[in-house]
Amino acid sequence: MNTLNFDDQELxxxxxxxxxxxxxxxxxxxxxxxxxNCKSIITLKDEGLKNGLANIDTMVKNLFK
Ligand SMILES: [Zn+2]
Structure with missing residues (x-):
């Protein structure tokens, strides 16, 4: 069985x-x-990451359904 570590998935x-x-x-x-680059603080809220996480979310759902 493969070990999948989504915590380390880079986005x-x-x-x-x-x-x-x-x-x-x-x-x-x-x-x-x-x-x-500019040292600006970026808050990673789920809300603001809809685009970036949409695919990952789908992938995770498919794997764990
Ligand atoms: Zn920046």
Whole structure:
């Protein structure tokens, strides 16, 4: 059986300030990260990640249904 660790699944969002791609992992959702480019604090709310997490959410549902 494969071990799937979705906590380490990497996702990328666009920094709202400098538009740089910022990589984070699912386990960071709900907390805040710093943009590596402009050091802006980005709060990873589920609400604001609809686009980025839509596919992951579907994938997780399919795997665990
Ligand atoms: Zn930035």
């Amino acid at each position: 990328t969002i666009e920094c709202p300030d400098c538009k740089s791609p910022v990589t984070f992992t699912i386990k960071q959702v709900g907390s805040s990260i710093n943009c590596p």
